[in-house]
Amino acid sequence: MELFDNLLLGMSVALTPTNLLFLMIGAIVGMIVGIIPGFGPSAGLAILLPITFGMDPISAVVMLAAIYYAAMYGGTITSILLNTPGESSTVASTFDGYPLATQGRAGPALVMQAVASFVGGTVGVILITLLAPLFSQLARSFGPPEYFLFAIAGLLLLIVMLGENRILGVISALIGFSLGTVGVDLETGMQRFTFGSAELIGGIEFIPIAIGLFGLGEIFYSFFQGIHRSESGGIVQYQREKRFWPEARDFIDTRITMVRGSLVGFTIGVLPGAGATIASLVSYTIEKSSSRTPEKFGKGAMAGLVAPEAANNAASAGAMVPLLTLGIPGSASTAVLLAAFLLWGLRPGPLLMTQNPEFAWGLIASMYLGNAALLALNIFAIPLFVRMIQIPYRLLAPAVIVVCTIGTFSVHSSMIETALMLVAGVVGFFMKLLGFSPAATVLALVLGPLAEETLRQSLTISRGSFAIFIERPASLTIIIVALAIMMLASLTRRSRPS
Amino acid sequence: MRIAFTLVILFASAIYTYAAFTDLNFLSSTGRLGPGFFPRIIGGGLICVCVLDLAIGFFRPREPVAGSEHTQTVIVVATLSALFVAALGVIGGYPAMFAFIFAILMILNRARPVQNGVIALLLPSAIYLLFDVWLNASVPRGILLERWLG
Numbered sequence: 029m030e031l032f033d034n035l036l037l038g039m040s041v042a043l044t045p046t047n048l049l050f051l052m053i054g055a056i057v058g059m060i061v062g063i064i065p066g067f068g069p070s071a072g073l074a075i076l077l078p079i080t081f082g083m084d085p086i087s088a089v090v091m092l093a094a095i096y097y098a099a100m101y102g103g104t105i106t107s108i109l110l111n112t113p114g115e116s117s118t119v120a121s122t123f124d125g126y127p128l129a130t131q132g133r134a135g136p137a138l139v140m141q142a143v144a145s146f147v148g149g150t151v152g153v154i155l156i157t158l159l160a161p162l163f164s165q166l167a168r169s170f171g172p173p174e175y176f177l178f179a180i181a182g183l184l185l186l187i188v189m190l191g192e193n194r195i196l197g198v199i200s201a202l203i204g205f206s207l208g209t210v211g212v213d214l215e216t217g218m219q220r221f222t223f224g225s226a227e228l229i230g231g232i233e234f235i236p237i238a239i240g241l242f243g244l245g246e247i248f249y250s251f252f253q254g255i256h257r258s259e260s261g262g263i264v265q266y267q268r269e270k271r272f273w274p275e276a277r278d279f280i281d282t283r284i285t286m287v288r289g290s291l292v293g294f295t296i297g298v299l300p301g302a303g304a305t306i307a308s309l310v311s312y313t314i315e316k317s318s319s320r321t322p323e324k325f326g327k328g329a330m331a332g333l334v335a336p337e338a339a340n341n342a343a344s345a346g347a348m349v350p351l352l353t354l355g356i357p358g359s360a361s362t363a364v365l366l367a368a369f370l371l372w373g374l375r376p377g378p379l380l381m382t383q384n385p386e387f388a389w390g391l392i393a394s395m396y397l398g399n400a401a402l403l404a405l406n407i408f409a410i411p412l413f414v415r416m417i418q419i420p421y422r423l424l425a426p427a428v429i430v431v432c433t434i435g436t437f438s439v440h441s442s443m444i445e446t447a448l449m450l451v452a453g454v455v456g457f458f459m460k461l462l463g464f465s466p467a468a469t470v471l472a473l474v475l476g477p478l479a480e481e482t483l484r485q486s487l488t489i490s491r492g493s494f495a496i497f498i499e500r501p502a503s504l505t506i507i508i509v510a511l512a513i514m515m516l517a518s519l520t521r522r523s524r525p526s
Numbered sequence: 527m528r529i530a531f532t533l534v535i536l537f538a539s540a541i542y543t544y545a546a547f548t549d550l551n552f553l554s555s556t557g558r559l560g561p562g563f564f565p566r567i568i569g570g571g572l573i574c575v576c577v578l579d580l581a582i583g584f585f586r587p588r589e590p591v592a593g594s595e596h597t598q599t600v601i602v603v604a605t606l607s608a609l610f611v612a613a614l615g616v617i618g619g620y621p622a623m624f625a626f627i628f629a630i631l632m633i634l635n636r637a638r639p640v641q642n643g644v645i646a647l648l649l650p651s652a653i654y655l656l657f658d659v660w661l662n663a664s665v666p667r668g669i670l671l672e673r674w675l676g
Contacts, residue, residue: 079656132632195579199535202572206542209568216554220561221545244607251603254596256634422634426627427649429607434619434653438663443615450611454604461591462528478651480564489556 034385035157038393041386047090050083051394054091055401058098061115063106063416064424066116068469069099069358071246074238075428077368078435085372086387090394092368096361096385100304101402104141104337108134117304117340120312124325124332131328135272140330142406143279143335148338149399151290152297152345155169156392159298160381163353167378170354172485173496173503178356179479181510182300186359188514193430193463200465204472205479207232214477215484223381224357227444234367234511236436236449239472241466242360243432244449245456247425252461274330282334285315293339297346299513300358303326304340304347310516312338345395352388354375356475365475402417527591529583536576543569599634606630618668623650 050080061072072095080088103114121141128137187197210221212233222228249258289311296307314323315335318524325332349356355376357363371374374384381388436449458464490496498505546569550562594600606629613622624646631642657663 195575195582197577199532199572200578202568202575203535205568206539206572209565215558216552216561218561220550220565221542248600248604251600252596254594255598256599297541318673420635423631423645425603426630426634428628429603429610429630430623430649430653433607433611434615434623434657434665437614437619437666438657440630441664441666443666444612446614448610454609457600457604458531461642462531466533466549484559484563518601 031157031161033163034292034381034389035393037385038391041086041390042090042393042397042478046084047087047390047394048397050087050091051094051398052401054094055098055405055515057091057397058095059102059402059405059465060416061095062099062102062118063114063413064106068103068242068361069096070238070364070470071242072099073361073364073368074235075243075432075435077235077371078439080437081371081424085374086390088372089365089368089387089391091397093348093391094363094398096365097341097398098402099342100149100337100340101142101145101406104145104412105138105410107142108137109414112203117343118336119305120158120308120336120340121333123312123336124327125330127326127328128333133328136274136278137330137333138410139272139407140282140334142403144282144289144334144337144340145406146399146403147286148290148293148341149345149402150396151287151338152294152342153392153395155294155342156345156348156395160349160388160392162354163349164378164381167353170378170502171500172482172489173500174506175354175356176479176482177497177503177506177510178300178350178354179475179482181506182350182356182358182512183468183471183475184300185306185368185510185514186303186471187465192466196463197465197468200459201472204469205476207237208473208476209480214481227442232473233440233445233448234470234473236445237452238360238364238367238470239432239436240449240452241456241470243380243428244453245460245466247428248453248457249460250425252419252457256420256425259338273285276371278330285331285334286338289315289335289338290342291350293342295345296339296513297343297358297449298349299509300354300356303354303359304343307343307346308336308340313334321520340344341399343414348391352380352391353378355380356478357471360470366474453472528588531582532576532579532583536573536580539569539572539576543573553594602633603630606633609664614668616668617670619665620650620654622666623653 043053057076058069058072061069066345073092076095077092080092083314099115100117103118104121104125106114107118107121108129111122111126113119113122125137126132183201187194187201208231210228212218212229213220221227230350292311292314293304293307296303296310296396311377312332312335315331316322319325319331320330344364347362350356350358351366353376355366357366366376374380374387432449433446437443437446439445459466459469487494543566546562546565550565551560552562552566554560567586603618606626610622611628613625627649628646631645635642653665657665
């Protein structure tokens with residue numbers, strides 16, 4: 029009954045004209061962010077974060093969250109039509125999505141991906157509704173050792189997914205940790221690595237680093253790859269005629285796949301560091317191995333498209349659980365969301381749902397509405413979004429550079445931060461070029477202060493003994509689960525079709 | 527290039543670790559873990575992993591980073607971006623935006639100067655509406671503009 033009351037509260041918050049407007053804006057912007065290759069939700073969120081500062085926090089987070097999960101919908105359009113994933117979590121959608129398009133089934137593929145995304149997103153939100161309060165209660169029993177392990181496990185999982193570049197991922201994460209130590213040590217009040225600079229006493233700001241690494245760095249890298257020279261050719265044509273719609277057997281054959289993909293995706297999404305990319309790949313692997321016709325996968329099997337699509341949307345919902353209940357982001361995108369919460373004076377964690385119920389439940393309720401809106405948008409407004417793919421990158425990139433720069437300046441009216449963003453952009457370009465991981469750096473920058481604080485607290489409690497991380501049942505459970513997921517993620521990477 | 531980048535990180539890590547060991551105490555005055563505890567772990571870890579990466583690269587040489595015919599474009603875009611940031615503080619946001627967009631489009635979209643001019647006018651207008659009018663957020667005014675306005 030309390031659950032129903034909370035949901036009603038959330039709906040009453042989400043269903044205001046202002047919040048509905050920002051929800052739609054977020055959904056459309058998220059679709060566009062997902063469609064543009066090279067831009068993922070983390071870049072879109074980082075770049076647009078400064079714009080939300082003048083807004084009501086609930087409206088702002090509704091819009092930002094909509095951008096986050098809408099990007100999953102949008103990224104698949106280019107996966108299907110261009111064989112180019114719009115963002116990393118839609119890579120698995122290219123395996124069967126593009127072959128379907130080349131077989132003249134682009135329309136059914138686009139509709140089925142929208143339906144699968146809707147099912148995955150909705151299942152995910154239902155599970156958040158049921159599990160977030162329970163998780164929140166469970167989190168109240170967690171102590172510093174558990175929080176430390178969540179933070180580290182999340183990062184390690186992200187690094188494992190980098191495959192051969194794991195060492196570079198570790199370096200990237202350690203760079204992020206080192207940046208997070210700049211400023212004042214909260215326990216002793218002592219300045220660290222400020223070199224006498226007043227600007228650095230407050231620490232390295234998250235926004236210029238995130239915008240620089242994800243926004244500018246990505247743009248420089250895209251120019252390096254020559255994307256500005258392409259005229260968006262090679263788009264598989266689809267037709268708005270009767271072949272646009274899937275056949276009845278497409279729905280019947282994949283109904284179990286959608287549910288299974290949603291559950292797999294949500295479970296993996298809840299784990300910090302796992303993210304939608306791992307979820308979509310794991311779901312694809314599970315679907316292929318449990319199929320009676322695995323030989324069809326990779327050649328245009330509808331289940332091969334539906335499974336990762338349901339999974340990545342469910343995972344994006346699942347990632348909200350550790351974010352809202354523990355205050356631990358599981359990915360670069362949720363790290364940006366966490367930064368946004370903190371900037372608005374909200375502290376995600378076990379008490380968020382009780383101290384700010386209108387915020388937490390308003391966000392959850394908006395996700396129900398957002399998924400429904402995105403289903404309609406994806407099916408009926410596809411021609412509009414396909415046009416977005418056709419805007420030449422050489423016209424789009426300067427606009428994004430300007431928005432990045434002015435957006436960074438507008439946060440604190442600081443030219444120093446704007447210059448820092450530019451430096452981060454250059455560093456981000458080299459990181460991408462040389463196989464390092466900007467996502468690991470950003471995640472470590474956000475998690476570093478939490479990791480340090482909880483590690484110091486843990487060792488103070490245990491009088492310097494690291495055995496505390498094994499002696500506590502909850503900590504040991506986290507370690508075992510994280511190791512199992514890392515092994516599974518490692519195996520999954522090896523089973524991807526070439 | 528990757529070796530050079532890793533060496534730069536190694537050098538920076540060495541400075542960071544040195545500062546952590548010399549300027550920051552491992553234990554605080556109350557006997558608890560002090561401000562130098564975590565940075566020493568991070569700095570030491572960075573040095574070790576960078577050395578490991580260099581050693582792996584030495585004994586198992588990796589494929590060199592593929593070059594690109596667009597390297598010059600990247601340098602030009604980055605340079606123009608840097609000049610844009612510098613110009614923000616001098617001539618102000620809107621003139622700098624117009625100049626930057628027009629200049630970069632004349633390089634990337636050379637065949638359409640009129641289109642470039644129109645975009646260079648429209649985009650700062652959109653930024654004005656978004657930041658100044660809707661969000662009431664500040665856009666740099668520039669030293670020259672402030673002097674002119676007194």
